[in-house]
Amino acid sequence: MTDDLAALCHAAEHDIATAPDLRALEAVRVALLGKTGRLTARLKELGALPPEARREQGARVNAVKEALTAALEARCAALAAAALEARLAQERIDVSLPARPAESGLIHPISRAMDEIAAIFGAMGFTVAEGPDIETDWHNFGALNIPPHHPARADHDTFYLPPEADGDGPPRVLRTHTSPVQMRTMLAETPPIRIIAMGRTYRADHDATHSPMFHQCEGLVIDRDITLGHLKGCLTDFLRAFFGLPDLPVRFRASYFPFTEPSMEVDIGWNRRSGELGRGGDWLEILGSGMVHAKVLANGGIDPREWQGFAFGMGIERITMLKHGINDLRPFFESDLRWLRHYGFSPMAPAMLHEGV
Numbered sequence: 001m002t003d004d005l006a007a008l009c010h011a012a013e014h015d016i017a018t019a020p021d022l023r024a025l026e027a028v029r030v031a032l033l034g035k036t037g038r039l040t041a042r043l044k045e046l047g048a049l050p051p052e053a054r055r056e057q058g059a060r061v062n063a064v065k066e067a068l069t070a071a072l073e074a075r076c077a078a079l080a081a082a083a084l085e086a087r088l089a090q091e092r093i094d095v096s097l098p099a100r101p102a103e104s105g106l107i108h109p110i111s112r113a114m115d116e117i118a119a120i121f122g123a124m125g126f127t128v129a130e131g132p133d134i135e136t137d138w139h140n141f142g143a144l145n146i147p148p149h150h151p152a153r154a155d156h157d158t159f160y161l162p163p164e165a166d167g168d169g170p171p172r173v174l175r176t177h178t179s180p181v182q183m184r185t186m187l188a189e190t191p192p193i194r195i196i197a198m199g200r201t202y203r204a205d206h207d208a209t210h211s212p213m214f215h216q217c218e219g220l221v222i223d224r225d226i227t228l229g230h231l232k233g234c235l236t237d238f239l240r241a242f243f244g245l246p247d248l249p250v251r252f253r254a255s256y257f258p259f260t261e262p263s264m265e266v267d268i269g270w271n272r273r274s275g276e277l278g279r280g281g282d283w284l285e286i287l288g289s290g291m292v293h294a295k296v297l298a299n300g301g302i303d304p305r306e307w308q309g310f311a312f313g314m315g316i317e318r319i320t321m322l323k324h325g326i327n328d329l330r331p332f333f334e335s336d337l338r339w340l341r342h343y344g345f346s347p348m349a350p351a352m353l354h355e356g357v
């Protein structure tokens with residue numbers, strides 16, 4: 001019996017020491033100490049022995065059980081450490097490998113232009129204001145001195161919307177320009193004011209140079225003694241910075257908008273035939289501007305005897321197309337990846353003024 005136990009112990013120690021991995025070791029453990037294991041059988045046999053022999057044999061079997069359990073634990077720890085070692089060796093990272101270029105998206109030219117516009121006006125102390133795309137007829141037209149049936153409304157090809165659910169709300173439109181943000185800003189803030197507002201605008205118009213949805217940038221400056229000179233300096237600086245042409249010719253031409261008085265159209269010099277900007281003797285209309293009409297200031301809750309200022313509005317697609325030599329507006333909104341990959345901008349190189357936007 002004793003020899004038999006010694007042989008079992010010896011064989012088990014050998015099996016434990018030579019188990020090649022954790023799974024094999026677990027099989028060895030079950031064969032010894034599982035429900036029908038060899039050592040478990042020995043423990044069960046003890047019950048049949050007379051008390052004296054049971055005590056003696058019990059001590060031996062338990063000593064073997066303890067020794068084998070300890071051997072199993074030690075082997076288990078060793079095998080786990082070896083497995084970890086092997087994994088670490090296999091998964092070693094070569095930090096000297098050059099990084100693979102990441103698959104990344106590109107910034108749409110319109111978003112890029114808006115970043116550039118914000119960077120330039122930001123440096124001039126402007127902040128960015130916002131307004132809703134769905135406007136009241138009053139904010140879009142009435143408050144801006146464009147009363148019902150005013151001929152200027154006809155130029156806008158407006159998308160009218162049904163009134164809100166209960167039908168009592170004010171008449172609504174998809175804003176035809178960003179100028180209603182002028183009104184919202186005047187009503188919400190007190191002068192001095194110096195904001196730009198960029199976003200989507202809508203007119204029922206569709207061809208190579210018109211889209212029913214397009215983007216505008218509005219500007220509004222109000223202070224005690226803002227003059228036409230400030231307007232001219234501000235817009236000349238902006239256009240030269242945006243197009244990266246310090247000598248870009250800029251011309252101010254008398255015009256008409258119901259919400260500015262006097263009003264001016266702003267043109268830049270270019271070559272009509274080649275499309276080159278800055279030289280060539282031709283003029284291209286870029287934006288509308290003027291001194292904020294006294295009635296508009298009053299509608300915005302600002303006393304026109306105390307405050308005055310200028311406003312301007314320009315189409316973002318138009319200046320983006322000119323800057324990058326793009327002559328069709330439609331692909332801007334067709335989500336054609338080939339176009340976007342060609343005209344898109346890296347998100348890793350944001351618009352920064354000191355590098356020239």
Ligand code: PHE
Pocket residue numbers: 176177178179257260288289290311312313314
């Ligand atoms: N809202 C005008 C347009 O859409 C542009 C403009 C804005 C003109 C502000 C003057 C002042 O054509």
